Amino acid sequence: MEENKKSVPAAYQFEFPVIQEQASCGCGPDTAIDEANSTSSLDQPFVSGSISTPAGPVPKVTSLLTRQDRWGTVKARFGVFRMDYAINPGLYALGEPDERAPVLVTANYKMSFDRLRHALPGRSAWILVLDTKGINVWCAAGKGTFGTLELLKRIEASGLARVVNHKKIILPQLGAPGVAAHQIKKFSGFKVYFGPVRAEDLPAYLDAGLTADEAMRRVTFPLACRAVLIPIELTAAVKPFVLISLALLLGAGILGRAGFLTNVLHDGLFAVLAFFLAIVAGAILSPLLLPWLPGRAFSVKGLFIGLLIALALIIMRGTDIHFWAGRMEALAWLMIIPAVAAYLAMNFTGASTYTSLSGVKKEMRFALPLEIAAGVLGLAVWITSLILGWES
Numbered sequence: 052m053e054e055n056k057k058s059v060p061a062a063y064q065f066e067f068p069v070i071q072e073q074a075s076c077g078c079g080p081d082t083a084i085d086e087a088n089s090t091s092s093l094d095q096p097f098v099s100g101s102i103s104t105p106a107g108p109v110p111k112v113t114s115l116l117t118r119q120d121r122w123g124t125v126k127a128r129f130g131v132f133r134m135d136y137a138i139n140p141g142l143y144a145l146g147e148p149d150e151r152a153p154v155l156v157t158a159n160y161k162m163s164f165d166r167l168r169h170a171l172p173g174r175s176a177w178i179l180v181l182d183t184k185g186i187n188v189w190c191a192a193g194k195g196t197f198g199t200l201e202l203l204k205r206i207e208a209s210g211l212a213r214v215v216n217h218k219k220i221i222l223p224q225l226g227a228p229g230v231a232a233h234q235i236k237k238f239s240g241f242k243v244y245f246g247p248v249r250a251e252d253l254p255a256y257l258d259a260g261l262t263a264d265e266a267m268r269r270v271t272f273p274l275a276c277r278a279v280l281i282p283i284e285l286t287a288a289v290k291p292f293v294l295i296s297l298a299l300l301l302g303a304g305i306l307g308r309a310g311f312l313t314n315v316l317h318d319g320l321f322a323v324l325a326f327f328l329a330i331v332a333g334a335i336l337s338p339l340l341l342p343w344l345p346g347r348a349f350s351v352k353g354l355f356i357g358l359l360i361a362l363a364l365i366i367m368r369g370t371d372i373h374f375w376a377g378r379m380e381a382l383a384w385l386m387i388i389p390a391v392a393a394y395l396a397m398n399f400t401g402a403s404t405y406t407s408l409s410g411v412k413k414e415m416r417f418a419l420p421l422e423i424a425a426g427v428l429g430l431a432v433w434i435t436s437l438i439l440g441w442e443s
Contacts, residue, residue: 092139097165102144106210111144114172116165124162128279130286136161137185142209146175150216153257155246156202157223158183158191170250174257177214179205192229199231206239221246221261224268277338277399284334284398292330296323308440318437325364329388332360333395341399350418353396357389364388379436386429390422 092110093101097120101108127136140159145168154177157167164180181201183191191197206212206220222230224245232243247256247267256263300319307314337344337353344352361384371377397418400411 092141092143095138097138098143102147104144104210105213106142109142109144109177109214112168112178114145114168114170114174116169120161120165124165127162128282130283133283134185138164138180140180140182140205142205142211142214143178143180144175145171145178146173148175148177150214152176152215154179154211154215154220154241155253156181156220156226158186158188158197158226160185160187160191163187166250167253170253174254177211179209179211179220181205188223189225192226195229197226198229199234202230202235203238206235206241212240218242219244219261223250224248224263225270272341274339277341280338280399281335284395285330288330288334288395292326295326299323299326302434303437306434306437308437314437321368322433325361325384325388326391328360328364329357329391330395332356332388333392334398336360337392337396338399348414348418349396349400350393350414350422353393354389356396357392358385360392361385361388376436376439379432379439383429383433383436386425386432390425390429393418394422394426 092098093108095110097112097117098110099113100111102111103109123136127133137159138161152175155167156179157163159180159182164178167178179202181191181197182205183196183201186194186196188197202220202222211220218241220235220241221244225248227245230243232245235241235243244261245263246253246261247263248270249267252263252267256267299322300315303317303319303322304311304315307318309317333353333356336356337349340356341352344355346352346355365381365384370381372381397411397414400414
């Protein structure tokens with residue numbers, strides 16, 4: 052063992068079963084490496100072969116994404132098998148890396164892995180993939196799966212010290228909250244360098260001698276980054292939308308004062324349209340217009356756009372507020388639409404540079420009860436308006 056590499060302390064030993072088993076049975080590290088990298092990791096569709104190293108064969112990948120890779124990303128964006136979109140953790144070879152090639156660390160969420168390798172066309176590097184349970188780097192760092200112990204385990208299990216002749220590993224900046232760099236240096240001998248926020252900046256970062264400028268360090272959420280979050284929110288809203296829409300149609304048909312079909316066409320379809328626009332306000336317009344909506348709380352932003360949508364819808368409907376039924380219907384949607392929009396807007400708290408876990412919890416404590424109350428009360432008012440009926 053090298054002088055600058057210390058043994059894992061007893062407090063950490065339970066976290067390293069592979070290492071302890073090797074020590075007790077006398078097996079060399081090649082056994083674990085072969086099992087982790089050759090047996091399982093080679094049997095993946097994006098792996099193009101293997102490369103021989105002093106630590107055993109390592110799966111080889113390219114920076115070119117196939118149609119299957121891109122289709123997998125599309126499906127994950129829409130929530131299809133999103134929780135299972137992961138690759139085997141371990142060491143991978145991008146291109147034709149040698150012992151001097153840089154070592155880049157990422158999560159085993161396949162979209163994170165694909166973004167990393169796709170950002171390095173024509174380059175060679177080692178990619179050390181941590182077992183983050185299929186979670187992206189930033190979220191995994193907050194949850195602890197992209198963390199110090201997992202990184203130490205992967206460095207040891209991959210035999211990285213025998214694959215490269217340097218002691219440098221490059222982590223994404225967004226993984227910094229989960230990793231104690233001084234502990235990595237102390238127990239593995241590898242010095243941690245935190246790379247740029249975006250994978251696209253890695254070529255410039257590497258060419259600059261592992262130096263990041265101010266722009267590489269800045270976390271931003273431009274329109275495109277916010278827009279890609281919309282499909283997963285819409286997908287999650289499909290089932291509730293269908294069920295609630297059926298209930299609205301049925302309720303309008305039964306409770307209205309005219310015939311069932313007339314009630315459905317006049318009040319039921321309008322209610323479904325109003326609910327649909329509430330979802331549009333919260334899941335589409337809120338993230339797209341995020342920087343320009345008033346307030347810091349996401350619920351307030353959703354509330355604002357929801358109120359605008361509700362007012363516009365009531366005006367377009369031509370609701371006659373001279374009658375109690377019309378007043379109550381207008382009041383119902385002025386409560387329901389903003390409540391739904393505010394609730395959905397809170398799902399985008401991760402698309403901001405100023406939110407925090409404590410801030411999100413605080414917002415949910417005061418906003419969620421108000422949203423539920425407004426939605427329930429609005430529904431009760433809407434039902435009352437149907438029973439009263441109205442005169443045009």
